[in-house]
Each structure stands twice: as C-alpha cells, then as structure tokens.
Amino acid sequence: MTSGVGPAERLARAALTRVFEPGDERGGQWLRQFGAVGLLARITSQDAGRELLAGAGEQRLGGYRTRAAAAVPERDLASVTALGGRFICPGDQEWPTQLDDLGAAGPIGLWVRGRPDLRIWSLRSVAVVGARACTPYGAHMAAALGSGLAERGWVVTSGAAFGVDGAAHRGALAAGGATVAVLACGVDVAYPRGHAELIGRIAEQGLVIGELPPGDHPTRSRFVLRNRVIAALTRGTVVVEAEYRSGSLVTARGAQRLGRFTMGVPGPATSGLSAGVHELLRGEGVLVTDAAEVAELVGDIGDLAPLRRGPVVPRDLLDPVSARVLEALPARGAADGREIARGAGTTADEALGRLYELHSLGFVERRGDGWQLATPTTPVATARRGGT
Missing domain, CATH: 3.40.50.450 (Rossmann fold)
Structure with missing residues (x-):
C-alpha cells in the first residue's frame, strides 16, 4: 500500500476510530484542526480540559478519555492484518477521495x-x-x-x-x-x-x-x-x-x-x-x-439503455398512403373504391391500386364491387416497408 501517511498518524487514526462514533462532526473538526496525533494527545493528556478541545463538555470529554484509555491500536492493526486486511486513511493512495465530500462527518x-x-x-x-x-x-x-x-x-x-x-x-x-x-x-x-x-x-x-x-x-x-x-x-x-x-x-x-x-x-x-x-x-x-x-x-457518454417499444405489428410497416386507405375501410361491411378513396384523401385509381396491394398482403377482401376488412382468421403477410 503506497502511502504518504506516517506510522504515527496511522496509529493515531486507528486509535481514534475507537474514540469517536462514525460521523462525529465535532471530532472531525478537531481532527482537521489538530491532526490525528495532536488530537489524541489532547484527549489523553492528564492536563486536558475543555480549553484544549473547544466545545467539549466535561461529560463528553470524559467519555472520549475513557475510550482512548482502552484503545490499543497496535492490536487492532495486527488483527486486521491477520485477516488479510488493512487500515487506510486520508493520504493513502487507496483512499477514495469522494469520501471527503462528507466534510467533518467523513470517516477517520x-x-x-x-x-x-x-x-x-x-x-x-x-x-x-x-x-x-x-x-x-x-x-x-x-x-x-x-x-x-x-x-x-x-x-x-x-x-x-x-x-x-x-x-x-x-x-x-x-x-x-x-x-x-x-x-x-x-x-x-x-x-x-x-x-x-x-x-x-x-x-x-x-x-x-x-x-x-x-x-x-x-x-x-x-x-x-x-x-x-x-x-x-x-x-x-x-x-x-x-x-x-x-x-x-x-x-x-x-x-x-x-x-x-x-x-x-x-x-x-x-x-x-x-x-x-x-x-x-x-x-x-x-x-x-x-x-x-x-x-x-x-455512466459515461454512449452508455445508453436499449430503445424500448412495443411489438411491431404488420400494420406498422405499411407506407402512409396504404395505411390511410386501410383506415378508410368501414369496421363492418364493404365499401366501394370511390368511397374508400374519398375517406383516404386520394384518387380512385390510387386507392384501387393500394387496395389490391392490401389484398395481396391479407389485410382486405373483395366482396362483389366492394372491399372489406379481412376476417381475423385470414393470415396477414408481412407488409413491405415504405415506398409506393
């Protein structure tokens, strides 16, 4: 582990993890002010008083002292090493700097x-x-x-x-x-x-x-x-x-x-x-x-989710004119070519040509002189894309 952290600093920070609860902002502020070695010295000093750690009440300071007296950082470091682990802190190459966004509430x-x-x-x-x-x-x-x-x-x-x-x-x-x-x-x-x-x-x-x-x-x-x-x-x-x-x-x-x-x-x-x-x-x-x-x-630019859409049905593949002709047919019964052309907004010849195409694809049926939608049992071929 490459590190710019000295042994004394690491040992002090390991001890402080037994003194302060995670997220203790007061402790974090002191840590920034005095450094780990200096902060631990102030907590454990026999002459320590509230003037050495501004903002600490006697009861809280007493709790810190009790915890610090019981801390044996060398033993903790040996324990984590025996597990194949390590203790990392700010200044180590492995330290995730995004944790610094937590400010004084960041991990020791x-x-x-x-x-x-x-x-x-x-x-x-x-x-x-x-x-x-x-x-x-x-x-x-x-x-x-x-x-x-x-x-x-x-x-x-x-x-x-x-x-x-x-x-x-x-x-x-x-x-x-x-x-x-x-x-x-x-x-x-x-x-x-x-x-x-x-x-x-x-x-x-x-x-x-x-x-x-x-x-x-x-x-x-x-x-x-x-x-x-x-x-x-x-x-x-x-x-x-x-x-x-x-x-x-x-x-x-x-x-x-x-x-x-x-x-x-x-x-x-x-x-x-x-x-x-x-x-x-x-x-x-x-x-x-x-x-x-x-x-x-x-993620990064280009890390896109696939486009989501419903299933493509044969009608979706019809060109716009053929689709309008198909929509112009009545839901029930038959209609003649001129009526369908009027509904589709096209000429009778154009409508007739599209009706024959739709017939070959299985969308419509011829009934005498008229045209009607194919019955549901009639198979529909795959429509060709675009074009005329």
Whole structure:
C-alpha cells in the first residue's frame, strides 16, 4: 500500500476510530484542526480540559478519555492484518477521495478486508439498497440489478443486510462481478450472523469495509451513519423497496445532498414496501427498471439503455398512403373504391391500386364491387416497408 501517511498518524487514526462514533462532526473538526496525533494527545493528556478541545463538555470529554484509555491500536492493526486486511486513511493512495465530500462527518479511516483497491473500485460503483423484509419481487429486482450492473463492469455496493442488500450482493457474485459490503461493525464481525457465509464470500471476491475497529458491534445509530459512507462512495444509489421510514431512504437523501444520482425501482401502489420509493420518485429520484437504465444514468457518454417499444405489428410497416386507405375501410361491411378513396384523401385509381396491394398482403377482401376488412382468421403477410 503506497502511502504518504506516517506510522504515527496511522496509529493515531486507528486509535481514534475507537474514540469517536462514525460521523462525529465535532471530532472531525478537531481532527482537521489538530491532526490525528495532536488530537489524541489532547484527549489523553492528564492536563486536558475543555480549553484544549473547544466545545467539549466535561461529560463528553470524559467519555472520549475513557475510550482512548482502552484503545490499543497496535492490536487492532495486527488483527486486521491477520485477516488479510488493512487500515487506510486520508493520504493513502487507496483512499477514495469522494469520501471527503462528507466534510467533518467523513470517516477517520476505513478498515478493509479484501484484495482489490477500494479507490479504483469506487470510481465506478453503484449502491443498491432497500428493505430488509423485502418481497420476492424486491429480492428478484435487487439480484437482477446486482448481476446486470456487474456484467456491465460496475461495482455493486451495499450493506450486507438481509433482504435487498443480500440479494444485490449475491447477484453481483453470481455474475462473477465486483461487490463491496459496508458494515456497521468491525470487518471481522459477521453481522447479521445469517450472512456469515455471504460476507466471507464478499471478502474473498470483493471488499468488506467499515469505520469501526475489529471486534466492534453494530448499533441502531451505527447502521444509520453507515449509510452516509455508502452514498458517498458511489456514483448513485438505487432503492429497491422501502417504507416511508427506512434507512434506505436515508442513504438516498444523503446521496442527493452529495450531488449523487438517486434512483428508485417502482412497485405496486398498494404495497407499503414501495411507498417510500414512490415518495422518492415524486421528488428528485429517477425511475429505473433494470441495470441498463441505471448504467445510462450514472455512466459515461454512449452508455445508453436499449430503445424500448412495443411489438411491431404488420400494420406498422405499411407506407402512409396504404395505411390511410386501410383506415378508410368501414369496421363492418364493404365499401366501394370511390368511397374508400374519398375517406383516404386520394384518387380512385390510387386507392384501387393500394387496395389490391392490401389484398395481396391479407389485410382486405373483395366482396362483389366492394372491399372489406379481412376476417381475423385470414393470415396477414408481412407488409413491405415504405415506398409506393
């Protein structure tokens, strides 16, 4: 790992991940002001008082000191190394600079498991998030998005939770693609436990990352704060099923604030699990239904989704004059050539010629001196395109 970060700075930042909760803006401001080594020295100093850390109350400062006293960064760094992982921080070549968009709420550093380069992967990544208790439809859409994006060379980023997150990861893995799991706990902790095997597979084939040091456990607030990292790391966030109050919407709104793309997969209007997505789509969210549409939105020029249209029927291939002649025939019964010509706005000779063409194609039938639409059982040949 190429780095401009000195050993003392890395050690101090590793310690500070045990002192501050993710997203602690006050801690982030101090970090910018004093640097990691200076900030840790102020927290652990026996003479530390509120004057050394402006804005910190005695109770909060006491909590920081207690955590700092228990931190053993050398042990944490050794633990992540034993997993085949590493601790990266701003200044490292692998650090994803888009995380700096979070300002003072940005990560102090990231604990990483897996071989790929996080910075490179994050340049072309999309978040796929959604409900834990998703429907079969939601799981199907998440897996399809995961595999489809992976096949197009995109990195699928999610939170390794049950439901949509897990389906998106599995879709990417099944396609032999790249996926990143952002955890709300230590990268050596399998949470949820039911996803221990999945998280292990992601660590082998992709990346497992988190702000919390090895062994740390998840909490409700840590899940919410984890979402800002998912939003900042990626070019855009796709929400697949979410209720009105959903952590997935927190991720999407965070992405909007950061200037990232926000997308939603629609569902039934009667489904509470789609209500939050639909609310997102009524605002600045963009409706998407597959990986091609996601890639078109977040990708480069020329990365276009295929043109969508309904099936082409034989009538669509008729030239304009023939189409007008066909439309001039009555729905029931027959009409003579002059009447049809008048309805089509053409001459009788022109109408007669087109009627014979339409007859050969199976669109019309001759009845005595008149013409009528062919019965539904009559086969219709493929009409020729354009021309006269």
